[in-house]
Amino acid sequence: MTSKKKIVVLPGDYIGPEIMAAGLAVLAAATQGTDFKYELIECRFGGAGIDQVGQPLPEETIRTAQQADAILLSAIGGPKWDQAPIRPEAGLLSIRSALNLFANIRPTQVSSAQIERSPLKAENITGTDFVIVRELTSGAYFGKPRRLDHDEAVDTMYYSRTEIERVMSVGFQMAQKRKQHVTVVDKSNVLATSKLWRQIGKEFSERYPDVQVDYRYVDAMSMAIIAQPAQFDVVITPNLFGDILSDEAAQITGSIGQIQSMSIGANGPNLYEPIHGSAPDIAGKGIANPLSMVNTVAMMMTQSFNENQITTKIQAAVDYVIAHKIVTPDMGGDQTTASVTKALVDFIREEN
Numbered sequence: 594m595t596s597k598k599k600i601v602v603l604p605g606d607y608i609g610p611e612i613m614a615a616g617l618a619v620l621a622a623a624t625q626g627t628d629f630k631y632e633l634i635e636c637r638f639g640g641a642g643i644d645q646v647g648q649p650l651p652e653e654t655i656r657t658a659q660q661a662d663a664i665l666l667s668a669i670g671g672p673k674w675d676q677a678p679i680r681p682e683a684g685l686l687s688i689r690s691a692l693n694l695f696a697n698i699r700p701t702q703v704s705s706a707q708i709e710r711s712p713l714k715a716e717n718i719t720g721t722d723f724v725i726v727r728e729l730t731s732g733a734y735f736g737k738p739r740r741l742d743h744d745e746a747v748d749t750m751y752y753s754r755t756e757i758e759r760v761m762s763v764g765f766q767m768a769q770k771r772k773q774h775v776t777v778v779d780k781s782n783v784l785a786t787s788k789l790w791r792q793i794g795k796e797f798s799e800r801y802p803d804v805q806v807d808y809r810y811v812d813a814m815s816m817a818i819i820a821q822p823a824q825f826d827v828v829i830t831p832n833l834f835g836d837i838l839s840d841e842a843a844q845i846t847g848s849i850g851q852i853q854s855m856s857i858g859a860n861g862p863n864l865y866e867p868i869h870g871s872a873p874d875i876a877g878k879g880i881a882n883p884l885s886m887v888n889t890v891a892m893m894m895t896q897s898f899n900e901n902q903i904t905t906k907i908q909a910a911v912d913y914v915i916a917h918k919i920v921t922p923d924m925g926g927d928q929t930t931a932s933v934t935k936a937l938v939d940f941i942r943e944e945n
């Protein structure tokens with residue numbers, strides 16, 4: 594008898610609980626009758642944490658999360674807490690450091706069903722399938738000193754060798770399992786941190802002779818992602834550049850309502866979440882696109898549990914609803930969160 598996997602569930606705010614329910618319904622259907630057994634542990638996080646215990650990341654949530662096998666988060670924050678003494682989003686930074694989530698992975702994939710929704714021309718994006726590996730806990734967002742005076746402001750961009758090496762390891766190992774191609778992004782013609790970044794990239798290229806490596810300045814990269822996105826496989830980037838590039842990449846698919854991401858924990862569980870926010874403008878209307886959360890669940894099943902067959906089942910259901918235009922308004926359809934979820938669950942049950 595294999596032990597039950599512990600999955601911590603953070604439903605969050607606004608559309609968060611709506612799409613989480615959809616993701617969990619699909620998880621239940623896809624794991625039914627398999628050997629994969631799990632236990633869901635729901636915890637407070639974000640605005641829900643502030644409302645109930647005055648903290649976006651309550652102690653108890655941290656402790657529970659640290660002992661989990663994986664963490665599923667939907668989305669947090671929103672206008673309700675604009676005047677609150679502490680913002681829900683502060684919880685995100687806290688959970689990243691509590692779990693030591695040092696790398697963020699965002700896939701960009703354009704299936705044939707999505708091509709017409711893209712703002713780009715079909716011939717330029719056909720075959721696009723890459724992941725951005727973004728360093729998450731250092732660089733310009735965390736460097737000290739940081740100071741804002743009346744006439745002067747300072748930010749610091751800092752990287753240590755160890756911080757760069759662990760994110761390179763994640764990226765190169767991922768490339769080995771994909772298309773054996775890494776693109777190292779930096780601004781090494783100007784920045785010292787980027788010089789170190791590129792140098793370590795070169796060291797890894799020697800350690801991984803089976804992986805083809807190229808190097809791009811971030812400015813050139815931001816053009817190439819739009820002009821020829823299909824040429825990339827694994828893109829490894831410092832924190833600040835990755836923040837920008839991954840939002841840019843998300844637009845290739847035409848809707849942020851379907852994209853998942855994962856953050857890798859240094860010695861604990863990974864955290865999985867959609868890339869979008871809590872979408873207060875559509876909360877409660879029943880039209881939130883559940884595909885982002887469903888894809889998030891699929892990613893977790895492969896990356897944390899090695900359950901590739903379950904992931905494939907979920908992906909087939911997602912392809913099916915997109916191909917049959919059983920989608921929410923953000924993807925040009927007229928369906929609801931509930932009806933898309935039902936179509937996914939029915940498809941999975943019939944396939945079983």
Ligand code: ATP
Pocket residue numbers: 608612669670849850851868869870871872873874875880881882883885921923
């Ligand atoms: P954050 O700062 O938390 O990233 P944001 O202000 O960038 O939030 P989002 O909450 O990501 O904004 O929403 C941006 C737009 O995308 C909104 O119009 C929102 O309704 C839409 N959107 C986001 N997620 C979904 C979804 N799952 N389904 C449908 N529309 C969505």
Ligand code: MG
Pocket residue numbers: 870
């Ligand atoms: Mg945003």
